[in-house]
Amino acid sequence: MRRFLLIFLSCIPAFAQKPQAHFLEDSVMVGKEIKLAMSYTHSSKSDVVFPDSSYDFTPFKFVSYELFETKTIDGKSLDSVVYTLVTYELDSVLYFQPSIKYLISGEKVYADSAKVYLKSSIKGTPRIKETVPLFVVKKDLNLPKITYYLIGLFLIIFVIVAFFGDWFKQKYRLFILERKHKRFLNDFKKRALRPKLLNNNERAVQEWKMYMEELEQEPISTMSTSELGKLYQNLPLEQALKTFDSAIFGGVISEELPMAYNVMQNFAVRRYRQIRRSGAHLHRS
Structure with a gap:
């Protein structure tokens, strides 16, 4: 070289x-x-x-x-x-x-x-001869492997439920509570725009009582104005309910009716925030 x-x-x-x-x-x-x-x-x-x-x-x-x-x-x-x-x-x-x-x-x-x-290392033209016919192998269902994965999945779900079940339940209940609260406010505000309609005022009081009953977990819908006054010990709320009674039963459309709508709405919002913060509604559910 x-x-x-x-x-x-x-x-x-x-x-x-x-x-x-x-x-x-x-x-x-x-x-x-x-x-x-x-x-x-x-x-x-x-x-x-x-x-x-x-x-x-x-x-x-x-x-x-x-x-x-x-x-x-x-x-x-x-x-x-x-x-x-x-x-x-x-x-x-x-x-x-x-x-x-x-x-x-x-x-x-x-x-x-x-x-x-x-320089090619193959001499002559390469030729491929088919010696074995093509045979397609069917894929069998791998039951042991599927069973293994299912058991693993169930174990993971069990651990999540065991350690985080209460947390997930609480988050879900808070979500439902918030959605119902928003729906109530949306409907109640629409009714507050038409205080001169007698049927509208009656429906507003019924919806307010039904929402408060679900929120408080108490039979609010069956209580009278005086009973609600004793329950909440809230003078502005009691006066607002009396204004609605005058409009519904006496046909008296007072100038104080819009203010009564506002008082009842604010009271419902305040109770919602208190219950959500304390978690009392979640523990009772």
Whole structure:
């Protein structure tokens, strides 16, 4: 190998302006190593750097290299290196154009492309003979595996219910409580816009009592105004209920009716917030 390299390098014209690159074999097989010789003649005052393992050797891959000692004659230096490369490409002809770089200026100088032929390891035309007929295997139901996953799922659900069941129940009840409260406020505010309609006022009181009954978990809908006054000990609320009684039973549409709507609505909102904060409604449910 060294003798062949020396013969190759001796054939390079003196003081060449381009790097010289040449494969030491004319053909290569996929996955087999091949040698690439490279040399460059330059001024002895300049330093050059040959490609190393970080260089892109496509369509080859770097394996190793052997760098030879610089030879200087009459102010001209000859640097040379032999690379061991390998390829996995399938093209019939492979080309590679390496370059050297001046150390100080960083300038790159490219060599002429080196060429090598790909030699197939298969002789003749490959032929595939069908020896076994195609047989489609049906997928069986993997009962043990499904059972394993079901048991695991049930265990996870059991742990979640055991440790977080109360928390989930509380969150759900709070959600239902809030939704009913918003629905009540929406309907009650609409009725407050029509205080002069007798049927509207009667329905407003009924809906208020039904909502308070569900909120308090007490038979509010069956209580009279005096009984509600004793229960809540709230004078403005009792006066508002009396104003509604006058409108419903006596047909007296008082100017205080809009204020009565406002008092009953504010009282329901206040009780909702108190019960939600204390959690009393959740514990009783």
